[in-house]
Amino acid sequence: MSDSPEDTIVAAVLDAIAEQRLPAGAKLGEQTLSDLFDCNRANVRRALASLAAQHVVELRPNRGAFVITPSPKEAQDIFQARRALERTIARHAAGNASSEDVACLRRNIVEETRARRSGDKPAELRLSRQFHMYLAGIAGNKVLERFLSELTMRTTLILGLYARSGGSHCAEDEHDRIVDALEAGDAEQLVELTDEHLRHLEAGLNFRSPKSSSNLRDQLLGTAGIRP
Amino acid sequence: MSDSPEDTIVAAVLDAIAEQRLPAGAKLGEQTLSDLFDCNRANVRRALASLAAQHVVELRPNRGAFVITPSPKEAQDIFQARRALERTIARHAAGNASSEDVACLRRNIVEETRARRSGDKPAELRLSRQFHMYLAGIAGNKVLERFLSELTMRTTLILGLYARSGGSHCAEDEHDRIVDALEAGDAEQLVELTDEHLRHLEAGLNFRSPKSSSNLRDQLLGTAGIRP
DNA sequence: TTATCAATTATTGTTAACAATAAGTGTTAA
DNA sequence: TTAACACTTATTGTTAACAATAATTGATAA
Numbered sequence: 001m002s003d004s005p006e007d008t009i010v011a012a013v014l015d016a017i018a019e020q021r022l023p024a025g026a027k028l029g030e031q032t033l034s035d036l037f038d039c040n041r042a043n044v045r046r047a048l049a050s051l052a053a054q055h056v057v058e059l060r061p062n063r064g065a066f067v068i069t070p071s072p073k074e075a076q077d078i079f080q081a082r083r084a085l086e087r088t089i090a091r092h093a094a095g096n097a098s099s100e101d102v103a104c105l106r107r108n109i110v111e112e113t114r115a116r117r118s119g120d121k122p123a124e125l126r127l128s129r130q131f132h133m134y135l136a137g138i139a140g141n142k143v144l145e146r147f148l149s150e151l152t153m154r155t156t157l158i159l160g161l162y163a164r165s166g167g168s169h170c171a172e173d174e175h176d177r178i179v180d181a182l183e184a185g186d187a188e189q190l191v192e193l194t195d196e197h198l199r200h201l202e203a204g205l206n207f208r209s210p211k212s213s214s215n216l217r218d219q220l221l222g223t224a225g226i227r228p
Numbered sequence: 229m230s231d232s233p234e235d236t237i238v239a240a241v242l243d244a245i246a247e248q249r250l251p252a253g254a255k256l257g258e259q260t261l262s263d264l265f266d267c268n269r270a271n272v273r274r275a276l277a278s279l280a281a282q283h284v285v286e287l288r289p290n291r292g293a294f295v296i297t298p299s300p301k302e303a304q305d306i307f308q309a310r311r312a313l314e315r316t317i318a319r320h321a322a323g324n325a326s327s328e329d330v331a332c333l334r335r336n337i338v339e340e341t342r343a344r345r346s347g348d349k350p351a352e353l354r355l356s357r358q359f360h361m362y363l364a365g366i367a368g369n370k371v372l373e374r375f376l377s378e379l380t381m382r383t384t385l386i387l388g389l390y391a392r393s394g395g396s397h398c399a400e401d402e403h404d405r406i407v408d409a410l411e412a413g414d415a416e417q418l419v420e421l422t423d424e425h426l427r428h429l430e431a432g433l434n435f436r437s438p439k440s441s442s443n444l445r446d447q448l449l450g451t452a453g454i455r456p
Numbered sequence: 457t458t459a460t461c462a463a464t465t466a467t468t469g470t471t472a473a474c475a476a477t478a479a480g481t482g483t484t485a486a
Numbered sequence: 487t488t489a490a491c492a493c494t495t496a497t498t499g500t501t502a503a504c505a506a507t508a509a510t511t512g513a514t515a516a
Binding site for chain 1: 273280283302306315371374375
């Protein structure tokens with residue numbers, strides 16, 4: 001069970017991002033991490049190099065490591081890539097899903113709605129991401145699964161920056177209808193629903209007012225809609 | 229022009245793989261690399277961590293870093309993923325290509341056939357890969373571009389392991405016809421030609437007799453088709 | 457001759473100390 | 487009061503020495 005310290009750090013950072021505990025732009029100091037996971041700085045450095053290679057973290061020379069803050073253009077590229085990957089995943093998942101898979105996905109949806117209702121945003125984000133990754137697992141292509149893992153991570157950061165403040169970012173029942181199509185084995189519909197789902201998610205973004213977190217100003221003065 | 233030593237090493241390793249100078253399974257010793265690029269081992273280690281995160285290199289604890297040797301299943305996953313990515317790339321490239329792009333691609337094809345005719349395999353592989361990456365550049369999606377870059381790299385390793393010994397692995401004129409469709413702006417045909425092209429490439433593989441290079445036996449006794 | 461074991465060698469992993477750089481703080485002068 | 491400057495502090499980058507592990511070689515015994 002005990003991974004190498006490097007893997008532990010990478011996993012912890014990714015988990016934290018997936019639950020929006022680490023916002024875009026957050027600094028990942030070497031000392032801080034080596035204290036936290038008590039290991040030496042060499043391991044921390046390797047972990048950060050890994051995260052940087054996955055484009056989840058940015059290394060600025062002589063400055064340190066920071067969680068990336070995706071630009072609007074990058075956000076667009078990421079959604080385009082997600083559609084390409086997830087359409088393919090959907091097509092292959094359609095023929096592969098067992099009844100346990102379907103049951104597991106439905107349980108996931110129940111938990112997700114519960115989290116949404118109770119206002120537990122971190123849990124909601126984690127579960128939503130888990131839903132998409134579970135589908136990728138059913139498709140059975142490790143390469144697509146890993147690419148999607150990276151993109152869902154970056155999507156979480158995008159949502160943290162550009163999500164429209166008001167409504168929640170997923171139509172209530174889209175995941176439900178996706179599982180319906182999966183259970184029915186209707187590949188074409190599954191593909192279409194997946195595509196639509198991602199388009200809706202993207203349509204819910206607002207690039208006008210990025211919530212520049214990890215900026216003291218916002219954390220002290222609040223994020224009220226008034227101009228500075 | 230002078231990158232960090234880490235980037236230099238990463239680029240050099242990737243170039244070497246792209247030209248099949250580094251075969252699957254090759255060992256990348258820390259000392260060797262730090263001597264070669266004269267830098268300290270810390271930089272080498274970070275470079276190897278990056279390459280490992282890209283799944284181009286495998287880190288075995290206490291053993292060192294080795295170029296990955298893709299399994300048949302991985303090869304299949306990689307080609308499936310490539311089709312998903314390159315179909316999308318093709319669709320978006322169709323509308324974006326300038327006449328300079330077309331000219332540049334045609335020049336690339338000329339060089340490629342010349343390399344094939346003269347039996348310069350490293351150049352042929354590099355140019356073929358360059359062709360696909362150039363198309364990705366036209367599509368203008370950095371995320372897809374990076375993913376494809378990783379997969380073409382791994383494809384080169386796959387070809388080194390499983391390419392049918394006889395014929396060359398690309399139908400002579402497929403790249404030509406792809407550029408024709410691109411020039412005509414015919415997105416649908418471009419997508420179909422790209423898909424076919426990748427299927428032909430995959431069909432040219434033979435998983436029965438992997439050329440287990442970086443194995444002294446083969447390098448000394450040759451790769452004659454006789455059973456050991 | 458073959459197999460097992462011990463000793464040597466080479467390579468990776470870990471640690472700490474030091475240097476270089478950037479950021480923050482306080483002082484001084486206009 | 488403000489701006490520029492020097493100084494202090496914190497953080498990253500580099501290096502070398504040492505420990506731990508694996509591979510190789512040679513020796514010994516069946």
